[in-house]
Amino acid sequence: xxxxxxxxxxxxxxxxxxxxxxxxxxxxxxxxxxxxxxxxxxxxxxxxxxxxxxxxxxxxxxxxxxxxxxxxxxxxxxxxxxxxxxxxxxxxxxxxxxxxxxxxxxxxxxxxxxxxxxxxxxxxxxxxxxxxxxxxxxxxxxxxxxxxxxxxxxxxxxxxxxxxxxxxxxxxxxxxxxxxxxxxxxxxxxxxxxxxxxxxxxxxxxxxxxxxxxxxxxxxxxxxxxxxxxxxxxxxxxxxxxxxxxxxxxxxxxxxxxxxxxxxxxxxxxxxxxxxxxxxxxxxxxxxxxxxxxxxxxxxxxxxxxxxxxxxxxxxxxxxxxxxxxxxxxxxxxxxxxxxxxxxxxxxxxxxxxxxxxxxxxxxxxxxxxxxxxxxxxxxxxxxxxxxxxxxx
Numbered sequence: 001x002x003x004x005x006x007x008x009x010x011x012x013x014x015x016x017x018x019x020x021x022x023x024x025x026x027x028x029x030x031x032x033x034x035x036x037x038x039x040x041x042x043x044x045x046x047x048x049x050x051x052x053x054x055x056x057x058x059x060x061x062x063x064x065x066x067x068x069x070x071x072x073x074x075x076x077x078x079x080x081x082x083x084x085x086x087x088x089x090x091x092x093x094x095x096x097x098x099x100x101x102x103x104x105x106x107x108x109x110x111x112x113x114x115x116x117x118x119x120x121x122x123x124x125x126x127x128x129x130x131x132x133x134x135x136x137x138x139x140x141x142x143x144x145x146x147x148x149x150x151x152x153x154x155x156x157x158x159x160x161x162x163x164x165x166x167x168x169x170x171x172x173x174x175x176x177x178x179x180x181x182x183x184x185x186x187x188x189x190x191x192x193x194x195x196x197x198x199x200x201x202x203x204x205x206x207x208x209x210x211x212x213x214x215x216x217x218x219x220x221x222x223x224x225x226x227x228x229x230x231x232x233x234x235x236x237x238x239x240x241x242x243x244x245x246x247x248x249x250x251x252x253x254x255x256x257x258x259x260x261x262x263x264x265x266x267x268x269x270x271x272x273x274x275x276x277x278x279x280x281x282x283x284x285x286x287x288x289x290x291x292x293x294x295x296x297x298x299x300x301x302x303x304x305x306x307x308x309x310x311x312x313x314x315x316x317x318x319x320x321x322x323x324x325x326x327x328x329x330x331x332x333x334x335x336x337x338x339x340x341x342x343x344x345x346x347x348x349x350x351x352x353x354x355x356x357x358x359x360x361x362x363x364x365x366x367x368x369x370x371x372x373x374x375x376x377x378x379x380x381x382x383x384x385x386x387x388x389x390x391x392x393x
Contacts, residue, residue, distance in 0.1 A: 001069060001291050001316075002067040002068070002069050002074060002291065003023070003025045003067060003068055003069065003318050004023050004045070004048070004049060004065065004066075004067055004292070004318060005022065005023060005066050005067060005068045006020070006021070006022050006023070006064075006065060006066045007019075007020070007021045007023070007044075007045070007048070007063070007064070007065045008020045008021075008063070008064040008065070009062075009063055010062035010063065010064070010079075011060055011061055011062040011063075012044070012056070012061050012062075012063060013059050013060075013061070014037075014040075014357070014358060014359055015037070015040075015358060015359050015361070016351070016353075016358045016359065016360045016361075019360070019361050019362070021346060021361060021362070021363060022343060022363060023318070023320075023343065024318075024340065024343035024344060025318055026316075026318065026319070026333070026344075027311075027314060027319045027321060027332060027333070027344065028318070028319065028320045028321070028343075028344060028345075028346060029321050029322075029323060029328075029329070029332070029344055029345050029346065030042065030320065030321065030322040030323070030346045030348055031323070031345055031346065031347055031348065031387065031392065031393045032347060032348030032349055032393075033349075034324075035350065036348035036349050036350050036359060037348050037350070037359030037361060038296070038322035038348050039158075039161075039296055039322060040359060041322075041346070041348065041359075041361055042158050042294055042295075042296055042320060042322055043055070043158055044056075044063075045294055045320050046156045046157060046158045046294045048063070048065050048076075049156045049292055049294070050156040052156075053078060056078075061078070061079070062077075062078070062079040063077070063078055064076070064077040064078075073099075073101050074098075074099075075098070075099045076096070076097065076098050076099075077095075077096070077097040077098075078095075078096050078097075079095040079096075095110070095111070095112045096110060096111040096112075097109070097110045098110070106120070106121055106122075107119070107120050114128055115127070115128060116128075156289060156292060156294060157285070157289075157294070158294045158295070158296060159281060159282060159285045159293070159294065159295040159296065159298070160296050161296040161297035161300050162300070163274065163277045163278065163281060165281055165285065166269070166277055166280065166281040166284070169191050169255065169284070170255045170256055170257070170269065171255075191288060194287070194288050195234070195252060195255075198210050198214060198215065198232075209231050209232075209233045210231060210232040210233065210234075211231055212229070212230065212231075215232060215287070217283055217284065217286075217287035218230040218231060218232060220283060221257075221279075221280055221283045221284070222259065224279055224283060224306070224309060225259065225272070225276055225279065225280065226261070226262070227259040227260060227261050227262070228260045228261060228262050229259070229260045230257060230258070230259050230260075231257070231258050232255070232256075232257055232258075233254075233255070233256050233257075233258060234252050234253065234254055234255045234256070235252065235253060235254045236250060236251070236252055237251045237252060237253045237254070238250070238251035239251075256268055256269065257269035257280065259272075273301075274301045275301040275302045275303060275306070278300060278301050278302055279302060279306050279309075279310075282295070282298065282310055282313070283313065286313050286314070286317075289317070290317070291317060291318070292317055292318050292319070292320075293314055293317050293318070293319035293320070293321070294319075294320045295319070295320070295321050295322075296322050297322065297323055297324065297325065298310055298321050298323065298328060299323065299325045299327055299328045300325065304327055307327050307328060307331045308331050311331050311332065311333065326382070326383075326384035329382075329383045329384040329387065329393075330382045330383050330384055332344075332383060335373060335376055337373065338366070338369040338370045338372070338373040339369070341364065341369040341372050341373050341376070342363060342364045342365075342366060342368075342369035343363065345363070345364050345387075345392070346361060346362070346363060347361070347362055347363070347364065347392060348360070348361050364392070368390065368392060371390050372386055372387065372390060372392065375389070375390075
């Protein structure tokens with residue numbers, strides 16, 4: 001399982017140049033007042049983890065980041081330049097570099113303009129590619145420079161602070177799949193690939209209602225919401241024959257959750273309370289993101305009894321959480337060292353430079369982490385109180 005270990009920002013709109021962050025393998029918490037860039041950083045992290053850099057293709061940017069696991073390191077650098085005038089035409093040149101190192105294989109790949117250069121264990125090849133969008137370029141490198149570690153080639157979404165993520169999933173107009181439906185789609189959203197897995201080997205008659213037997217998280221969701229059962233439903237809306245083979249394109253839509261309460265009452269997810277919808281969204285999000293969680297105000301609207309359940313659900317995943325809620329902070333797993341504290345919290349502030357406001361993101365200093373941990377060991381004050389007493393939140 002890859003873990004995001006480091007991020008360095010040389011250039012990014014509204015962010016202080018030279019920003020460098022390190023992350024731990026477990027829960028990372030973003031702290032700061034409103035407007036200090038917590039959501040901006042979460043969106044950036046989600047894009048870097050999944051290689052979806054399209055949102056950053058319209059401005060100058062230069063970002064480096066790296067992953068690690070027990071097999072080695074996986075480092076990337078993307079430098080993108082805004083429009084450059086060439087006569088009557090404009091181009092958006094992008095330079096991408098990828099380095100993967102393990103005990104068994106070394107890979108170096110770069111993409112500049114329309115050429116991908118790949119060096120594997122000292123042997124170099126060059127490939128001409130037509131795509132110029134930064135996201136497609138990055139994915140071309142991933143596919144060309146195959147490495148012996150898993151990488152999440154689906155979109156890692158940010159779970160937002162409201163119910164928009166859940167609404168976006170259930171309101172998705174359609175998902176198209178061609179025989180065989182079991183093929184995963186590189187670059188598809190985690191939800192789209194989940195649906196494709198659910199219908200693997202199914203027929204047109206039995207794919208309309210997904211039960212807990214097919215999707216175990218439904219049983220967990222039902223228990224968390226105090227319901228007897230839960231199901232996930234969608235419809236086959238269109239079937240089209242593809243020539244010349246006897247293949248078909250299937251279009252699925254009308255995605256919805258249905259619940260049966262202990263007294264037999266039936267309801268859909270639209271009839272849940274806000275906090276229940278948030279809990280449903282997080283459980284379903286976690287089922288689609290087995291390696292990493294990126295969540296904004298995770299505990300928003302939830303009863304305190306639900307918060308510990310959410311922390312437990314994160315488990316061994318790496319998580320990036322932004323919060324203004326002291327209940328989340330007070331439910332974090334216990335700290336065992338000042339070093340762990342230092343790598344857990346990311347402090348988000350702003351500063352003015354030449355009449356321009358920039359977002360400033362940083363890890364705690366060793367002194368700040370030491371001060372926090374000494375008070376934490378006493379065991380009298382809550383985590384949020386200690387952070388505030390030292391001016392860290």
